[in-house]
Amino acid sequence: xxxxxxxxxxxxxxxxxxxxxxxxxxxxxxxxxxxxxxxxxxxxxxxxxxxxxxxxxxxxxxxxxxxxxxxxxxxxxxxxxxxxxxxxxxxxxxxxxxxxxxxxxxxxxxxxxxxxxxxxxxxxxxxxxxxxxxxxxxxxxxxxxxxxxxxxxxxxxxxxxxxxxxxxxxxxxxxxxxxxxxxxxxxxxxxxxxxxxxxxxxxxxxxxxxxxxxxxxxxxxxxxxxxxxxxxxxxxxxxxxxxxxxxxxxxxxxxxxxxxxxxxxxxxxxxxxxxxxxxxxxxxxxxxxxxxxxxxxxxxxxxxxxxxxxxxxxxxxxxxxxxxxxxxxxxxxxxxxxxxxxxxxxxxxxxxxxxxxxxxxxxxxxxxxxxxxxxxxxxxxxxxxxxxxxxxxxxxxxxxxxxxxxxxxxxxxxxxxxxxxxxxxxxxxxxxxxxxxxxxxxxxxxxx
Numbered sequence: 013x014x015x016x017x018x019x020x021x022x023x024x025x026x027x028x029x030x031x032x033x034x035x036x037x038x039x040x041x042x043x044x045x046x047x048x049x050x051x052x053x054x055x056x057x058x059x060x061x062x063x064x065x066x067x068x069x070x071x072x073x074x075x076x077x078x079x080x081x082x083x084x085x086x087x088x089x090x091x092x093x094x095x096x097x098x099x100x101x102x103x104x105x106x107x108x109x110x111x112x113x114x115x116x117x118x119x120x121x122x123x124x125x126x127x128x129x130x131x132x133x134x135x136x137x138x139x140x141x142x143x144x145x146x147x148x149x150x151x152x153x154x155x156x157x158x159x160x161x162x163x164x165x166x167x168x169x170x171x172x173x174x175x176x177x178x179x180x181x182x183x184x185x186x187x188x189x190x191x192x193x194x195x196x197x198x199x200x201x202x203x204x205x206x207x208x209x210x211x212x213x214x215x216x217x218x219x220x221x222x223x224x225x226x227x228x229x230x231x232x233x234x235x236x237x238x239x240x241x242x243x244x245x246x247x248x249x250x251x252x253x254x255x256x257x258x259x260x261x262x263x264x265x266x267x268x269x270x271x272x273x274x275x276x277x278x279x280x281x282x283x284x285x286x287x288x289x290x291x292x293x294x295x296x297x298x299x300x301x302x303x304x305x306x307x308x309x310x311x312x313x314x315x316x317x318x319x320x321x322x323x324x325x326x327x328x329x330x331x332x333x334x335x336x337x338x339x340x341x342x343x344x345x346x347x348x349x350x351x352x353x354x355x356x357x358x359x360x361x362x363x364x365x366x367x368x369x370x371x372x373x374x375x376x377x378x379x380x381x382x383x384x385x386x387x388x389x390x391x392x393x394x395x396x397x398x399x400x401x402x403x404x405x406x407x408x409x410x411x412x413x414x415x416x417x418x419x420x421x422x423x424x425x426x427x428x429x430x431x432x433x434x435x436x437x438x439x440x441x442x443x444x445x446x447x448x449x450x451x452x453x454x455x456x457x458x459x460x
Contacts, residue, residue, distance in 0.1 A: 020061070022085075023058065031051040033048070034051060035410045036091070056406060059082075059195050072189040075192065082198060090410075093204045094373070096206060097162075097205050099138075100207075102152075104148035104152025106120065107148055107149035107152070118134050118135075141237060142277070151169070173213040177192075177216055180220045212378055214243070215362075215379060217235075218233040219253065226258070226260075230262060231266050235274075238270070241284060242362070242379070245361050246361070246362065252354050296423075298372040301328045304431055307424040307427065309325060336364055340361050343357040343361050355386060361380075364380075381397055381400060
């Protein structure tokens, strides 16, 4: 007897919630933790299977009802996959105390909930924009010292961001309702409440509004940048949709103006630029440039030069930024030739910004996947996006422990293999470019 995937997904979501209660508390690796981890992986496999079975569903309303049904157990469970929400809550207390979050971490106050914040983030300044800091402050004020209330309020913000994503996609004549029920969103948005969903929501809103008003698109883009600066990647692609002198001026003025107003109101302007460096001390292979540098560092260690490890990572990270610049330029030129490609190019650009940056976590892919989900996905690109939306959740455990920390050496050399494969593929396309009929500068005519 075949189980209805909607009920199977609900059961998987219940099991995920159970795994959070068993194994969601960091640094307590006892028998309950082991049981919780086993339940976690069983639940993820069932959830991925159920979600994959709905890939051909075209009824957006039914998909949204399914997403809501699957979300219910996670709304009452501990945060899964990461503990960042506790850092959000503490940052809110610092904001309300008038401290500069671009200079100090939660331990400075100290925060009421400091013990719940992972040690890595207790002394770390925040790299987020002024709008997110204001949201954190509002949540901390409303919570009145109750951490459970704070988590619940952040979940309300995350769900509202997800609904805005769906609404903006509908304005673009597409539906990403299937994304709303994806394992990535359920674990890292509904449960983990990462602010990347708000970034995605405002970016999608900017694309939707660009059809009507460059000024309103600029407001949405300014709000996105005021969540996380990575939203700047989308700006050149939004500009392609308002490509007139008047439209360009309106887009630029309202983008800068929106951010400037938020910076003035919150007292936090461009200090995030220095705070961005606070995360670069994390060295993990999920970032492809960092992984390649790690592999080089391991080789140098084997040859008796362990001190060269950090230098190798720094060099490859710099190369990663250069590669990202090249990728974004190629995508922009590809979209410039045909404006129907703008959303696809922007989504790919956001994903490139995530994996080619110095640090990568699964939820960093949310913005790129959300934008791509609002396009007419088909073929290989559709499969790749859905695999990412399903597979990235396996990179973390319910207590936020990242599996990348346990697979450093094989993961680093996997990155080397991926870069080698990419180099060979680009070489083949460069040769094919010389053939008659291929004028896309090495990019495929049809990304699907």
